[in-house]
Amino acid sequence: MALISCENLTLGYDGKPILQGLNFTVNAGDYLCIVGENGSGKSTLMRTLLHLQPPMGGKITMGDGLTQDELGYLPQQTAWQQDFPASVREIVQSGCQGHCGLRPWYNKKEKALVAANLAKMGLTELQNRCYRELSGGQQQRVLLARALCATQKVLLLDEPVSGLDPLVTAEMYQLIADLNRSDGVAVIMISHDMGAALSYASHILHIGESIFFGTLDEYRQSEQGRRFAEADIADIAENGSEVTAR
Amino acid sequence: MTAVDQSVIATLLNAWQYPFVRYALAVGILIALCSSLLGVTLVLKRFSFIGDGLSHVAFGAIAIASVLNLSNDMLFVLPATVCCAILLLVGGERAKIKGDAAIAMISVGSLAIGYLLMNMFSTSANISGDVCSTLFGSTAILTLSKSEVWLCTVLSMLVVVIFVLFYHKIFAVTFDENFARAVGTRAGAYNLLIAVVIAVIIVLAMNLVGSLLISALVIFPAISAMRVFKTFRAVTICSAAFSVVCAVSGILIAILADTPVGSTIVAVDMAGFALFALLGRLLAR
Numbered sequence: 001m002a003l004i005s006c007e008n009l010t011l012g013y014d015g016k017p018i019l020q021g022l023n024f025t026v027n028a029g030d031y032l033c034i035v036g037e038n039g040s041g042k043s044t045l046m047r048t049l050l051h052l053q054p055p056m057g058g059k060i061t062m063g064d065g066l067t068q069d070e071l072g073y074l075p076q077q078t079a080w081q082q083d084f085p086a087s088v089r090e091i092v093q094s095g096c097q098g099h100c101g102l103r104p105w106y107n108k109k110e111k112a113l114v115a116a117n118l119a120k121m122g123l124t125e126l127q128n129r130c131y132r133e134l135s136g137g138q139q140q141r142v143l144l145a146r147a148l149c150a151t152q153k154v155l156l157l158d159e160p161v162s163g164l165d166p167l168v169t170a171e172m173y174q175l176i177a178d179l180n181r182s183d184g185v186a187v188i189m190i191s192h193d194m195g196a197a198l199s200y201a202s203h204i205l206h207i208g209e210s211i212f213f214g215t216l217d218e219y220r221q222s223e224q225g226r227r228f229a230e231a232d233i234a235d236i237a238e239n240g241s242e243v244t245a246r
Numbered sequence: 247m248t249a250v251d252q253s254v255i256a257t258l259l260n261a262w263q264y265p266f267v268r269y270a271l272a273v274g275i276l277i278a279l280c281s282s283l284l285g286v287t288l289v290l291k292r293f294s295f296i297g298d299g300l301s302h303v304a305f306g307a308i309a310i311a312s313v314l315n316l317s318n319d320m321l322f323v324l325p326a327t328v329c330c331a332i333l334l335l336v337g338g339e340r341a342k343i344k345g346d347a348a349i350a351m352i353s354v355g356s357l358a359i360g361y362l363l364m365n366m367f368s369t370s371a372n373i374s375g376d377v378c379s380t381l382f383g384s385t386a387i388l389t390l391s392k393s394e395v396w397l398c399t400v401l402s403m404l405v406v407v408i409f410v411l412f413y414h415k416i417f418a419v420t421f422d423e424n425f426a427r428a429v430g431t432r433a434g435a436y437n438l439l440i441a442v443v444i445a446v447i448i449v450l451a452m453n454l455v456g457s458l459l460i461s462a463l464v465i466f467p468a469i470s471a472m473r474v475f476k477t478f479r480a481v482t483i484c485s486a487a488f489s490v491v492c493a494v495s496g497i498l499i500a501i502l503a504d505t506p507v508g509s510t511i512v513a514v515d516m517a518g519f520a521l522f523a524l525l526g527r528l529l530a531r
């Protein structure tokens with residue numbers, strides 16, 4: 001059984017649909033890239049999968065014993081987090097909140113989990129530093145460690161590399177790929193970066209005027225795949241970093 | 247020891263003999279402590295305007311209580327303010343009207359109705375004095391009846407206990423509400439809890455500094471602490487200490503210089519903020 005399956009999903013705000021007839025499944029160990037133009041509804045899809053907003057139609061089912069609070073989430077960066085006084089440790093540990101229930105403190109198991117994820121993301125030395133003083137790449141690793149504290153099953157990443165320089169971007173992709181391969185974490189990632197999607201993903205969900213879902217090879221053969229890949233490469237050639245800056 | 251020092255000490259010792267001064271100090275410390283705790287959340291969640299709106303609601307409620315001639319007006323003001331807090335928060339999430347506009351309407355409306363009621367029905371000979379002390383706090387040291395002292399003590403203890411019990415959850419919901427929701431934290435419930443606690447704090451703080459100056463008591467400690475400290479825990483502890491120190495100094499200065507308590511405390515808070523801002527600059531070098 002699939003971890004997440006969506007049937008005939010309709011997404012939208014205030015009764016106005018922005019995306020209709022969405023069908024796809026995510027299995028354990030998959031690496032799904034969601035691609036599509038700006039404003040096509042990628043973030044909306046992710047918010048719907050996380051139950052942050054209700055779907056306008058269709059059904060999301062979770063299987064394989066996956067429960068709603070076992071989704072790890074790395075949101076698109078928001079500006080005001082930038083002046084929040086919080087240490088790396090405080091943020092990573094807040095990822096365990098889902099396991100705490102009403103208990104007011106973190107127990108031994110959760111503290112060990114926090115330490116393990118700090119180490120995995122190479123943050124052990126930085127754990128008492130202030131989040132807002134870290135570099136962009138370090139901040140994303142903090143949020144990734146937090147997401148890992150919430151789950152070992154599925155990670156939902158909303159443009160995890162936006163605003164990072166190419167070197168750090170490559171590191172971040174490597175880190176995510178390692179989590180996917182070695183730890184078997186299923187990854188659902190929104191990306192503007194076609195190159196990364198084509199080199200890391202196992203499945204592609206292309207949304208926009210026409211919707212495509214399938215494996216990477218199927219996507220390479222498809223009409224959308226060819227057109228989008230070409231357009232994207234031309235785009236990068238034309239305006240350099242603009243695509244990643246969004 | 248100079249003559250000035252001696253007279254200062256003599257004045258304080260003299261004041262200390264009166265039970266109401268001791269009560270005032272104790273209650274002042276407790277109120278200052280709990281009003282500073284949620285400051286960071288308020289500032290960072292952009293909730294500060296709700297706090298401001300609610301303080302005006304509390305003024306309106308006091309006016310109604312005084313017209314009704316209630317012996318202990320907090321028993322009426324507290325539930326009324328809590329209800330408004332819930333309405334503002336829940337309504338603000340649902341309604342499509344801009345939240346700020348709704349809050350501005352409610353707060354200005356309460357001010358106007360409050361003053362109107364006091365003028366029309368009050369039996370007191372000195373209405374403008376009453377209004378002034380409701381807005382800016384009592385002119386002399388705060389004078390609370392014994393039952394009010396007890397109510398303040400119990401409520402502030404309750405606020406501190408709730409804050410400690412829900413500290414990690416408040417952090418999670420303040421730092422990133424969407425993430426907290428996504429991993430199954432009941433963010434809506436905690437937002438409600440935060441709103442209720444803010445309402446309680448506002449009613450408490452109104453006793454100390456009057457309804458117009460409450461925001462100062464809530465916000466100055468938090469923004470001062472944020473200038474110097476960089477983790478949530480350090481900021482929280484520092485703003486609690488900052489708030490208590492400022493309140494105690496403010497009350498003592500008010501006794502010595504015979505100034506209104508509320509505005510003296512806020513003046514001390516401002517001085518403290520200036521100091522911390524400077525310190526933050528120096529440390530950043």
Ligand SMILES: Nc1ncnc2c1ncn2[C@@H]1O[C@H](COP(=O)(O)OP(=O)(O)O)[C@@H](O)[C@H]1O
Nearest residue numbers: 013014018036037038039040041042043044045
């Ligand atoms: N809170 C909202 N209310 C109404 N419309 C929204 C809201 N958020 C996004 N939209 C609209 O939904 C569409 C998809 O947005 P989004 O999912 O953020 O796109 P993407 O992440 O693919 O760039 C956009 O046209 C946007 O204007």
Ligand SMILES: [Mg+2]
Nearest residue numbers: 042043044076
């Ligand atoms: Mg988006």
